[in-house]
Amino acid sequence: MTLDDRLRALPTPALARDLTADVLNRIEQLERRRPAPAPEAPGRRLWGASRAEWATAVLAIMAAVALGVSITTGQLPLMSMSGVFRLGNLLTGPSDRLLFVTGLALYALGLFSSLRPDRRASTP
Amino acid sequence: MSTSDRDAVRAIRGGDREALVHLVQLYQGRLFGLVLMMVRNPAAAEEVTQDTFVRAYSHLDQYDDNRPFYPWLAAIAVRLSQNWLHQHSRTTRREGTALDAAPEPLADAGVLRSLIASERDRQLWQAVAALPSGERTAVLLYYREEMPVRDVAEALGVTTGTVKTLLFRARRHLHARLEAEDSIQEMRP
Numbered sequence: 134m135t136l137d138d139r140l141r142a143l144p145t146p147a148l149a150r151d152l153t154a155d156v157l158n159r160i161e162q163l164e165r166r167r168p169a170p171a172p173e174a175p176g177r178r179l180w181g182a183s184r185a186e187w188a189t190a191v192l193a194i195m196a197a198v199a200l201g202v203s204i205t206t207g208q209l210p211l212m213s214m215s216g217v218f219r220l221g222n223l224l225t226g227p228s229d230r231l232l233f234v235t236g237l238a239l240y241a242l243g244l245f246s247s248l249r250p251d252r253r254a255s256t257p
Numbered sequence: 258m259s260t261s262d263r264d265a266v267r268a269i270r271g272g273d274r275e276a277l278v279h280l281v282q283l284y285q286g287r288l289f290g291l292v293l294m295m296v297r298n299p300a301a302a303e304e305v306t307q308d309t310f311v312r313a314y315s316h317l318d319q320y321d322d323n324r325p326f327y328p329w330l331a332a333i334a335v336r337l338s339q340n341w342l343h344q345h346s347r348t349t350r351r352e353g354t355a356l357d358a359a360p361e362p363l364a365d366a367g368v369l370r371s372l373i374a375s376e377r378d379r380q381l382w383q384a385v386a387a388l389p390s391g392e393r394t395a396v397l398l399y400y401r402e403e404m405p406v407r408d409v410a411e412a413l414g415v416t417t418g419t420v421k422t423l424l425f426r427a428r429r430h431l432h433a434r435l436e437a438e439d440s441i442q443e444m445r446p
Contacts, residue, residue, distance in 0.1 A: 136431060142402035143385065144378040145290035152303060153281045154309045155402075163315060164423070 192237065262326040270317060281310055284327060287335055287402075294397050295338035296345075297386055305341055309334040332412035333413050335394055342390060384434045392427035398425055 182190070268276035288309060293302035312333050313320075320329055366404070385396055398409040399420070410417045 136428060136435070137400070139381055140385070140396060141403070142432075143401045144294050144382060145286065146285045146299075146374070146382075148289040149299070150303075151282070152285050152307055152310075153278055156281050156307050157278070159307060159311050159421075160277070160314050163311060163420075250376075
């Protein structure tokens with residue numbers, strides 16, 4: 134019998150006991166330790182509307198105001214970011230501009246939160 | 258991969274505990290033999306064998322169904338055994354002793370006799386166990402586990418050329434050791 138043959142037939146030392154129960158216990162412990170997915174914090178709602186809905190509404194109002202102003206002054210608003218800021222500049226008073234910028238910021242926040250992946254969807 | 262292995266893996270992914278039990282019972286003995294030869298300590302070998310199944314279970318999503326299951330499992334066992342040896346050698350070094358000087362439970366003839374009955378098999382087992390770690394692992398995976406050189410290389414994280422060199426050196430070492438033992442026995446009255 135060659136060395137290669139002997140190596141192929143190398144004896145397997147017998148396992149003294151069945152490890153199945155230990156393996157299953159350890160897997161169960163592992164699964165118990167896995168953190169449960171954190172529940173999505175409920176968004177603050179004001180009069181039944183979410184942040185995103187309020188932000189959209191505010192921006193829509195501001196856009197309508199800006200459009201009104203632009204029609205009054207005879208300038209056509211552009212639907213680009215620079216156009217949006219130009220619309221903001223068309224607003225007359227500083228408080229209106231502040232409101233417009235706040236609306237924009239809220240809109241961006243609402244957009245950001247609505248674009249985030251829904252973590253609850255990955256829960257088995 | 259055998260159909261039963263593939264079915265079992267699919268069932269485990271679907272949450273079937275019976276399928277998991279089936280795979281553990283099917284491979285635990287073979288895996289224990291491999292790990293024991295690497296770590297050379299029965300208690301540690303049991304621990305590493307369990308770790309292997311737990312690791313395989315938690316990374317089952319990374320397993321490719323088109324490849325054989327046991328070599329994937331064996332590769333995990335090899336990596337965990339190497340980690341164990343690395344940690345063990347660090348501990349012994351911290352304690353101021355070399356790994357080779359650390360007591361090996363299987364150096365006790367009684368323990369080995371309880372694991373392997375035949376004298377001739379014990380002799381070969383001890384010769385393989387005395388090989389340097391890389392050569393020993395290559396021999397086990399190539400001969401005992403009958404894995405192709407490419408899979409052995411993948412499990413060890415080396416090239417196929419390195420595996421061939423390890424096997425060549427291992428054969429040379431084993432020839433030398435077994436011949437020396439044979440001549441000692443011949444000299445005995």
